[in-house]
Amino acid sequence: MMYQEGLIEVTGGKVWYQKFDENGKGTPLIVLHGGPGSSCFSLQGLRKLSKDRPVILYDQLGCGRSDRPSDNHLWRLERFVEELAQVRGALNLDVVHILGHSWGTTLAAAYALTKPVGIKSIIFSSPCLSAPRWEQDQKRNLKKLPIDVQETIKCCEENGTTDSEEFEAAIEIFSKHFVNRLExxxxxLEKRPPEYRNSEIYNIMWGPSEFTVLGNLKEFDCTPQLKDITCPMLYTCGRFDEATPETTKYYSRLSPNSKFHVFEKSAHMAYIEEPEEYLSVMGDFLKTIDCQ
Incomplete structure (x- = not known):
């Protein structure tokens, strides 16, 4: 396998990327990680798709192995959209597939709506395309948990103690139901360095808690514009996902050229919970589009 890594100059600093290439003839795939404020570390398994096409992963600015500038004005959706265009330009990705996961789908949709040329398809994996709808879904998910867990999360939010150990313990239970269900x-994955995550970006853009959006993404909702994205799209989620099957299917119905798939044994991290199935579904979709 050919492997390449390096730094790309973007607005505000440099981002770290890696490119996997086994000389497959397919259109390159660029992967957008979740967060905001996470990294591409957990998505490393997607490099296996490089047998058919180049696969590019990068840590968004402020995340993972990329620069950590202290300018909080950088943590805006519009700048991350600009960053994606800059990464794409630096790597000469004239025609490209995009796979976004979670917040990465927010970024993918916002980027697509700027009408860039050369987007062959978009995969919305566990999508967040409406902050208000995501918030509503998490409040519903919360009601499926034991009452004491619900009360802890509610009290910590109200009291501003979302950095407490009891809140962390409650979130751990939530995560075992709706994020990653593996025992x-x-x-x-356990070896991911803790500094790869930047909670400051998450707090500024989303807020201190998953369940109430207080950051600058609070009013983000691109559902009225999904009809304007005309390239082929694949929407996926786990059966027990934070990005619920009902909402993910709703997004797919709003998209004129889309398919929908549920990973039956997964929550939010199907690429780790059902890696072989995930790679199979993604790979088949990409190959089908390349053959059209």
Missing amino acids: RKPEW
């Missing part, structure tokens, strides 16, 4: 996480 044992892969060993490599």
